[in-house]
Amino acid sequence: SVLNQEKGRIPKKEKPPFITFVLGGPGSGKGTQCAKIVENFGFTHLSAGDLLRNEISSNSENGAMILDTIREGKIVPSNVTVKLIQRAIESSDNDKFLIDGFPRTEENRRTYERIIGAEPNIVLFFDCPEDEMVKRVLSRNQGRVDDNKDTVRKRLEVFTSLNLPVINYYSQKGKLYKIRAVGTEDEIFEQVRPIFAAVESLLKLYDDSTRSNKDLLIFKVP
Ligand SMILES: Nc1ncnc2c1ncn2[C@@H]1O[C@H](COP(=O)(O)OP(=O)(O)OP(=O)(O)O)[C@@H](O)[C@H]1O
Numbered sequence: 583s584v585l586n587q588e589k590g591r592i593p594k595k596e597k598p599p600f601i602t603f604v605l606g607g608p609g610s611g612k613g614t615q616c617a618k619i620v621e622n623f624g625f626t627h628l629s630a631g632d633l634l635r636n637e638i639s640s641n642s643e644n645g646a647m648i649l650d651t652i653r654e655g656k657i658v659p660s661n662v663t664v665k666l667i668q669r670a671i672e673s674s675d676n677d678k679f680l681i682d683g684f685p686r687t688e689e690n691r692r693t694y695e696r697i698i699g700a701e702p703n704i705v706l707f708f709d710c711p712e713d714e715m716v717k718r719v720l721s722r723n724q725g726r727v728d729d730n731k732d733t734v735r736k737r738l739e740v741f742t743s744l745n746l747p748v749i750n751y752y753s754q755k756g757k758l759y760k761i762r763a764v765g766t767e768d769e770i771f772e773q774v775r776p777i778f779a780a781v782e783s784l785l786k787l788y789d790d791s792t793r794s795n796k797d798l799l800i801f802k803v804p
Pocket residue numbers: 606607608609610611612613614615631683718719721722723763764765766767770
């Protein structure tokens with residue numbers, strides 16, 4: 583805005599957005615906790631799974647392929663998912679995002695870096711025992727085509743073989759915040775809250791600054 587320019591500040595859209603990747607196995611509670619982060623800290627929630635399901639229900643050209651892939655618990659080609667995420671980020675007025683259920687594979691991760699040209703600022707990992715995840719998914723009751731015993735088993739295999747390497751990658755980079763995802767939803771959120779309280783304070787400092795590309799990419803939450 584003119585006001586910002588008068589104060590010598592960089593307009594919001596010219597600053598890189600703050601990106602949080604939210605990872606965890608099927609039913610670990612990613613969507614549930616993202617809703618609480620949205621409510622308490624004003625982030626925009628982009629669930630990769632929801633973006634893909636929207637493509638199915640809007641009869642897009644990739645809809646049939648996406649439905650087959652989700653039914654099998656497999657991973658949709660990365661360029662399709664990354665473009666949906668890119669479109670959602672670009673069409674939002676917000677500058678802080680939770681990207682839930684992405685990246686699922688090293689190939690997802692590299693494709694995001696290539697197309698978007700950035701890395702996430704932080705990565706949350708909801709670490710939940712397998713038997714608890716299965717119990718939650720099978721009692722979810724939202725009519726999802728992949729919430730059945732067979733597909734859950736496949737999704738768990740895909741999680742272990744393809745998603746855990748991504749989680750290890752971010753752990754080695756010092757970007758990973760591991761949450762013990764057992765207990766009530768509120769108990770789990772009490773582990774999440776301090777992370778975003780710290781993010782909020784640091785983003786406030788950043789908003790008040792005049793620099794467009796400060797050190798957010800090496801941002802550390804205490
Ligand atoms: N702490 C919890 N205790 C018991 N049930 C929970 C808890 N958190 C979430 N649930 C329930 O478990 C189910 C799965 O949660 P949610 O949809 O948030 O998981 P998810 O990680 O997004 O799963 P998916 O990867 O399959 O989308 C939902 O029905 C949700 O209400």
